[in-house]
Amino acid sequence: MSQDKIYQRLLSAIRAAYSAHPALPAFTPLPDNLPRQPLDPEHRPCSTELQTETGLQSSGFAELQEQIIASAPFMKWRQIYGNDQQNKFMDRLGCYAIIGEGGPFASDEMRLFIIYMPPNLYYPWHIHPAEELYMVISGHAVFKREGCPDESLTEGQSMFHESNQPHAMETSDTPMLSLVAWRNHLNTPPVLVDID
Numbered sequence: 394m395s396q397d398k399i400y401q402r403l404l405s406a407i408r409a410a411y412s413a414h415p416a417l418p419a420f421t422p423l424p425d426n427l428p429r430q431p432l433d434p435e436h437r438p439c440s441t442e443l444q445t446e447t448g449l450q451s452s453g454f455a456e457l458q459e460q461i462i463a464s465a466p467f468m469k470w471r472q473i474y475g476n477d478q479q480n481k482f483m484d485r486l487g488c489y490a491i492i493g494e495g496g497p498f499a500s501d502e503m504r505l506f507i508i509y510m511p512p513n514l515y516y517p518w519h520i521h522p523a524e525e526l527y528m529v530i531s532g533h534a535v536f537k538r539e540g541c542p543d544e545s546l547t548e549g550q551s552m553f554h555e556s557n558q559p560h561a562m563e564t565s566d567t568p569m570l571s572l573v574a575w576r577n578h579l580n581t582p583p584v585l586v587d588i589d
């Protein structure tokens with residue numbers, strides 16, 4: 394199958410998920426027109442880990458999960474925080490863009506990513522000016538937000554992060570796969586912050 398066909402199948406599965414889960418379009422609508430942009434795939438070990446992951450089963454997002462994994466070899470896996478020693482969690486944290494910079498589809502209105510966390514991974518406190526919505530596709534994780542109680546989220550549940558609200562995530566014995574949407578202030582990358 395051509396690379397372009399793989400991206401189009403992924404986008405079709407995204408559109409279906411947006412139709413089925415109102416929290417997604419309520420956060421930011423999916424543009425009707427999403428032009429293709431050039432993408433040079435970049436591999437990271439988390440791509441292989443996702444493709445061999447056995448702990449993710451999704452009932453409501455089965456097609457989307459399948460297309461996310463099928464797309465993994467053709468995506469630009471992101472090194473979000475730079476490659477220094479205190480960022481060892483980035484060796485295992487999986488992220489690629491679908492819409493926006495670094496992804497196969499262009500938009501100035503929103504960005505859309507996937508985040509894959511294998512079991513027993515702590516994604517430390519971080520902030521970014523973009524508002525953010527997580528929609529869990531499969532597995533589960535504990536979501537931490539400054540000023541709020543921790544919440545354990547599973548498939549079909551979503552979490553909103555306000556602009557510059559510190560947040561963190563942690564998996565235990567199961568992995569987690571999520572869609573992550575951004576709106577507003579799309580061009581400022583996340584930074585880690587000291588909270589605990």
Ligand code: FE
Nearest residue numbers: 525554560583
């Ligand atoms: Fe975030």
